Amino acid sequence: MKKTHFSEWGIESPRYWGMLAVLGAIVAIAGGAVFYMEHNGHWVTGMTNQVVWGIPHVFAIFLIVAASGALNVASIGTAFDKKIYKPLGRLSALLAITLLAGGLAVLVLDLGQPGRLLIAMTHYNFKSIFAWNIYLYMGFMGIVAVYIWFMMDHRMKPYYKPVGVLAFLWRLILTTGTGSIFAFIVARQGYDAAILAPMFVIMSFAYGLAVYILVLMFAFKVDGRDIGYAIQRRLKNLLGVFAAAVFYFTLVYHLTNLYGTENHAYEAFILRDGGIYTLLFWAGWVFVGCLLPIGIVYHPSLGKTRGGLIAAATAVILGGFATMYVIVIGGQAFPMAMFPGKTIVASGFFDGVNGQPMLYSPTLAEFLLGIGGVALVLLLTFIGIRMLRFLPNSLSDEVADPHYTKS
Amino acid sequence: MSREKQQGRREFLKTSAAAAAVTIAPGVMLHTLSADAAPRTEPVTDKVRWGMLIDANKCADGCTECVAACDKENGLDLVDMPEGADPSLWERQRPRWIRQVKLKDNLSGRITNLPMMCQHCEEPPCVDVCPTGASFRRADGIVMVDRHICIGCRYCMMACPYKARSFIHAEVAEKLTHTPRGKGCVESCNFCVQRLDNGESTTACQEACKHQAIVFGDLNDPDSAVSQALKKYPSVQIRADLKLNTGVRYSNI
Amino acid sequence: MTRKSVIMFLAASIAGLFISLVSAQAGEAVEGTAKADKLEQCVEPTPVMRRNHFEFIQHQRDLTVHEGIRGSKYSLAGCVDCHARKDAAGKAVPVNAEGQFCDGCHDYAAVSLKCFECHRTVPGEK
Ligand code: SF4
Numbered sequence: 182m183k184k185t186h187f188s189e190w191g192i193e194s195p196r197y198w199g200m201l202a203v204l205g206a207i208v209a210i211a212g213g214a215v216f217y218m219e220h221n222g223h224w225v226t227g228m229t230n231q232v233v234w235g236i237p238h239v240f241a242i243f244l245i246v247a248a249s250g251a252l253n254v255a256s257i258g259t260a261f262d263k264k265i266y267k268p269l270g271r272l273s274a275l276l277a278i279t280l281l282a283g284g285l286a287v288l289v290l291d292l293g294q295p296g297r298l299l300i301a302m303t304h305y306n307f308k309s310i311f312a313w314n315i316y317l318y319m320g321f322m323g324i325v326a327v328y329i330w331f332m333m334d335h336r337m338k339p340y341y342k343p344v345g346v347l348a349f350l351w352r353l354i355l356t357t358g359t360g361s362i363f364a365f366i367v368a369r370q371g372y373d374a375a376i377l378a379p380m381f382v383i384m385s386f387a388y389g390l391a392v393y394i395l396v397l398m399f400a401f402k403v404d405g406r407d408i409g410y411a412i413q414r415r416l417k418n419l420l421g422v423f424a425a426a427v428f429y430f431t432l433v434y435h436l437t438n439l440y441g442t443e444n445h446a447y448e449a450f451i452l453r454d455g456g457i458y459t460l461l462f463w464a465g466w467v468f469v470g471c472l473l474p475i476g477i478v479y480h481p482s483l484g485k486t487r488g489g490l491i492a493a494a495t496a497v498i499l500g501g502f503a504t505m506y507v508i509v510i511g512g513q514a515f516p517m518a519m520f521p522g523k524t525i526v527a528s529g530f531f532d533g534v535n536g537q538p539m540l541y542s543p544t545l546a547e548f549l550l551g552i553g554g555v556a557l558v559l560l561l562t563f564i565g566i567r568m569l570r571f572l573p574n575s576l577s578d579e580v581a582d583p584h585y586t587k588s
Numbered sequence: 589m590s591r592e593k594q595q596g597r598r599e600f601l602k603t604s605a606a607a608a609a610v611t612i613a614p615g616v617m618l619h620t621l622s623a624d625a626a627p628r629t630e631p632v633t634d635k636v637r638w639g640m641l642i643d644a645n646k647c648a649d650g651c652t653e654c655v656a657a658c659d660k661e662n663g664l665d666l667v668d669m670p671e672g673a674d675p676s677l678w679e680r681q682r683p684r685w686i687r688q689v690k691l692k693d694n695l696s697g698r699i700t701n702l703p704m705m706c707q708h709c710e711e712p713p714c715v716d717v718c719p720t721g722a723s724f725r726r727a728d729g730i731v732m733v734d735r736h737i738c739i740g741c742r743y744c745m746m747a748c749p750y751k752a753r754s755f756i757h758a759e760v761a762e763k764l765t766h767t768p769r770g771k772g773c774v775e776s777c778n779f780c781v782q783r784l785d786n787g788e789s790t791t792a793c794q795e796a797c798k799h800q801a802i803v804f805g806d807l808n809d810p811d812s813a814v815s816q817a818l819k820k821y822p823s824v825q826i827r828a829d830l831k832l833n834t835g836v837r838y839s840n841i
Numbered sequence: 842m843t844r845k846s847v848i849m850f851l852a853a854s855i856a857g858l859f860i861s862l863v864s865a866q867a868g869e870a871v872e873g874t875a876k877a878d879k880l881e882q883c884v885e886p887t888p889v890m891r892r893n894h895f896e897f898i899q900h901q902r903d904l905t906v907h908e909g910i911r912g913s914k915y916s917l918a919g920c921v922d923c924h925a926r927k928d929a930a931g932k933a934v935p936v937n938a939e940g941q942f943c944d945g946c947h948d949y950a951a952v953s954l955k956c957f958e959c960h961r962t963v964p965g966e967k
Pocket residue numbers: 705706707708709712713714715731747748749750751752753776
């Protein structure tokens with residue numbers, strides 16, 4: 182295995198600036214959407230007093246969850262000393278920061294009072310898992326930034342490993358924290374499950390890796406850099422394992438819910454008669470998000486191709502959005518069980534009359550905000566790899582594979 | 589116009605109730621107003637815990653007096669639908685502090701009516717989750733939102749098991765002096781805190797209920813009407829399984 | 842998508858215009874019609890009020906919201922009650938209307954005036 186050399190993203194300027202312009206425009210449109218929503222108030226969104234978190238939260242939570250997962254590749258290289266992953270570490274850490282930044286931006290811009298962010302920074306309720314998350318996110322960014330620095334600076338070599346381990350542990354806590362945002366909500370049937378927090382950790386592995394794979398393949402392709410089969414195979418196998426793990430946790434989550442009688446109604450809602458949520462669960466979460474990528478990855482011929490890997494990663498991401506939709510929106514649409522043994526036949530505040538789910542139809546502005554968050558992630562990532570040496574010159578088998586022998 | 593009328597009525601009640609307490613059942617006082625109703629100058633303490641007992645048997649089918657009274661008292665009737673909004677969507681976005689719920693027993697088919705509002709939990713999930721501490725529980729048991737530091741994240745709304753909270757979805761042109769309100773913050777029933785702090789001891793909903801379905805008072809005072817009634821009649825907390833020790837109790841659900 | 846966003850921008854600015862029209866509805870304020878116009882001084886000497894009013898009312902705000910203390914010496918409701926002028930028809934003019942008591946100074950000092958996003962701008966309904 183040769184020594185890895187890193188260099189800035191070398192695509193021609195017009196192309197680079199063109200990409201930035203397109204992404205910048207999307208971000209600007211999202212900015213317009215935010216202005217429109219904040220100026221008018223949330224009545225211009227589909228969010229209501231029943232479904233209080235909407236599409237922006239689906240995007241934000243996906244991005245934040247993916248952020249901690251994106252760091253995995255670096256962690257495997259550093260914390261677990263897998264040599265072949267080491268050249269992949271820098272981009273992985275960069276993505277962790279940009280994904281988190283994108284997700285947080287969406288989250289913050291959806292607040293009723295985004296101008297009071299300073300209050301959120303100075304008034305803390307230490308019992309609130311939400312407040313803890315703010316610390317966790319800030320700490321994460323800081324640690325990963327140091328991690329990147331140590332990866333890039335040879336003088337810092339001796340400290341590189343401990344920081345890598347710290348970053349790894351921090352990301353575990355961080356995703357558990359994100360999962361706990363839901364798990365702490367005892368009020369709603371769908372969220373009152375201890376398994377949610379570890380399930381979020383597993384999901385973060387899958388989503389983060391999928392985003393990483395797509396960005397890596399794209400950045401290398403347009404810059405004419407080589408990715409050898411050794412790397413592709415490892416990333417692909419890892420993705421397969423993570424997708425399978427998500428599938429496993431999904432099973433456990435719903436089986437334990439089915440075991441407890443009090444959750445039967447919720448399970449029937451998600452699994453059988455929840456309309457859009459049932460559809461997204463089976464078609465999105467389970468099929469596109471888990472079974473399809475597993476199928477592609479372990480397919481004897483498809484699994485070996487570049488296209489197969491890209492398709493699998495894309496499927497994991499799409500499935501991930503469906504998953505977040507089912508969890509975030511579906512969990513709210515299901516009426517809260519306030520009066521066991523009774524049916525609400527009339528209500529002045531939409532309490533799920535006759536068991537009807539809450540309605541939610543997102544508006545364009547909400548989607549624009551979410552998509553803007555994704556565009557922001559890519560924008561920051563592209564600027565990062567253009568300015569600094571994040572990308573290895575080559576990941577061809579000759580460079581990357583420790584067992585490579587010239588035949 | 590009607591606001592002034594109502595104001596007048598309250599003044600009247602204040603003075604007349606100083607002389608006599610209203611009796612709803614033998615030994616159960618509806619409420620007493622102290623003669624020296626004056627703005628509070630000392631901080632509230634936990635010597636008092638405000639609470640309510642709602643008798644679902646007395647709550648009449650189709651009656652929404654308490655809801656109307658709350659809307660009026662707290663200026664919720666001043667919250668207008670924004671120009672261009674979809675009325676059916678706006679119905680789900682406009683704030684409500686108290687609402688009428690009609691239940692049917694799945695086995696017997698028995699119908700009950702009851703008002704739902706913030707239950708003023710002793711262990712309020714909304715307060716636990718609020719990142720800034722804007723949701724808080726006052727020493728006297730009233731759970732409310734300090735809207736000066738609410739960032740509008742709506743996490744409290746996710747966490748409340750009673751769906752008691754409302755987010756202000758639009759600019760509010762007119763508001764009352766004692767109930768400030770603005771776009772982007774969360775709010776919910778506060779037991780008419782402005783009345784209590786000014787020395788009164790009823791809430792608008794209790795005062796409005798012609799059927800005496802609501803008894804309000806100090807749970808810590810064994811002689812208060814609400815404590816007496818709680819002692820006398822069986823009552824439940826909604827979602828007692830969550831062990832939140834709610835300040836609002838129900839009987840005959 | 843871009844066309845939709847253009848429409849959104851237009852809608853937003855029209856809404857903004859509408860809101861500013863609505864808030865500017867009250868007639869011209871008449872000098873000397875505020876209660877404060879007839880008083881020697883505010884709850885503290887004028888220079889003290891000028892320098893510290895926001896601290897007074899912020900402190901009071903926390904006391905009122907968290908401890909239930911009402912009717913204290915300093916209060917925003919008191920400011921509004923005393924400083925709002927009336928128009929020729931005897932209708933109160935909002936204290937944050939252009940050139941009125943609160944706005945006049947805040948505008949001059951370029952300090953944003955956030956209280957009235959939520960608080961009532963004319964004396965109470967009593
Ligand atoms: S009922 Fe809801 S809003 Fe009221 S204290 Fe309990 S959790 Fe908070």
